[in-house]
Amino acid sequence: MHFAAIGRVPGDPILGLIDAYHQDSNPNKFDLGVGVYKDPNGLTPILHSVKLAEQRLVDQQQTKTYIGGHGDSRFGQLISELVLGTESPLLASKRAGATQTPGGTGALRLVADFIAHCLPGRGIWLSDPTWPIHESIFAEAGLKVSHYPYVGSDNALNVEAMLQSLEQAPEGDVVLLHACCHNPTGFDLSHDDWLNVLDVVRRRHLLPLIDFAYQGFGDGLEADAWSTRLFARELPEVLITSSCSKNFGLYRERVGALIVCTDTADKLTDVRSQLAYLARNLWSNPPDHGAAVVTTILGDAQLKAQWADEVEAMRSRIAHLRAGLVEALTPYGLAEHFAHINQQRGMFSYTGLNAEQVQVLREKHSVYMVGSGRANIAGVDGTRLDSLAKAIAQVCKH
Numbered sequence: 001m002h003f004a005a006i007g008r009v010p011g012d013p014i015l016g017l018i019d020a021y022h023q024d025s026n027p028n029k030f031d032l033g034v035g036v037y038k039d040p041n042g043l044t045p046i047l048h049s050v051k052l053a054e055q056r057l058v059d060q061q062q063t064k065t066y067i068g069g070h071g072d073s074r075f076g077q078l079i080s081e082l083v084l085g086t087e088s089p090l091l092a093s094k095r096a097g098a099t100q101t102p103g104g105t106g107a108l109r110l111v112a113d114f115i116a117h118c119l120p121g122r123g124i125w126l127s128d129p130t131w132p133i134h135e136s137i138f139a140e141a142g143l144k145v146s147h148y149p150y151v152g153s154d155n156a157l158n159v160e161a162m163l164q165s166l167e168q169a170p171e172g173d174v175v176l177l178h179a180c181c182h183n184p185t186g187f188d189l190s191h192d193d194w195l196n197v198l199d200v201v202r203r204r205h206l207l208p209l210i211d212f213a214y215q216g217f218g219d220g221l222e223a224d225a226w227s228t229r230l231f232a233r234e235l236p237e238v239l240i241t242s243s244c245s246k247n248f249g250l251y252r253e254r255v256g257a258l259i260v261c262t263d264t265a266d267k268l269t270d271v272r273s274q275l276a277y278l279a280r281n282l283w284s285n286p287p288d289h290g291a292a293v294v295t296t297i298l299g300d301a302q303l304k305a306q307w308a309d310e311v312e313a314m315r316s317r318i319a320h321l322r323a324g325l326v327e328a329l330t331p332y333g334l335a336e337h338f339a340h341i342n343q344q345r346g347m348f349s350y351t352g353l354n355a356e357q358v359q360v361l362r363e364k365h366s367v368y369m370v371g372s373g374r375a376n377i378a379g380v381d382g383t384r385l386d387s388l389a390k391a392i393a394q395v396c397k398h
């Protein structure tokens, strides 16, 4: 048999939780697994701005013909403006360009192939810990994957150790940095920390790859872009992966972009020719519907303002849920122990709960979170914070 030697790999540590949660018949279950936002009714809503844009597309779209390897150039322009800022000199001088990809994951896959194909021998440095799919995407592309410390066993950010480690990275290696809302920990660098990282990256001639999957979920759409814009401004060459899954709620439509910044417009054309070649081999043309929705929204001042309000509403609700959970833990004497939940940003919290506690939470209390102790705060049911806190308090006692 041809397939006789094929074994089984474990299921995806994050997506696997979706099925496990759905199969649990406990009506009081909690879904803190995969990173999706849930509204007070427990639904992951389609944003109003998205619905309006979709309606407009239904009424006005003329064709579904192929869109080209880089996707829609208007989408590319608008997403680059969202990420780099409308006033970015890189855009005016044609030194930055976006390739439309199937989600942020598609952008990461494309950039992994780009590094392997066009920059052979370069290794990549990931934060320890990082999103597990970072590990597999770059390893599968054949890159040597190394790690810089980020959050240690004390569940605290260790910038000193991160900087020391990056000092040791071979010149030319790629460093993946999370622009904001670090996944899985929720611990973000301060502006001063970013300046220090920039300094090492510049001195060591490292190539930054900034993964920007949660724009708008940390401190706001503009504030979250601070680090990305700093790097794009200060360095001649930067790679950026952007996702519209969370901030547009377009998860399953798969909308993202790989934005490349170069020192000359001519070099951008070279790089983009390679990206078009690689994308052709991966998915030929990117999916269009979700990107067309984003283009419709960002290209219309009124829709854009409505969308920005919706992003802000999601952001502030997550911040309230963080504060609410810590408050709910207070009667159990655990407010201080979990104070970091309030300091973290974005959807995720590295709770500090260990694998065993996570397992007990799941088996005894139907609370689903990733084995690393990562909880999706954006999935918390705000009306049942007390019962969540009670479950957490029970596993902390043992």
Ligand code: LMR
Pocket (backbone or CB within 6 Å): 014, 015, 033, 034, 035, 036, 131, 183
């Ligand atoms: C997550 O980390 O839960 C999200 O980024 C969704 C995913 O694709 O894993």
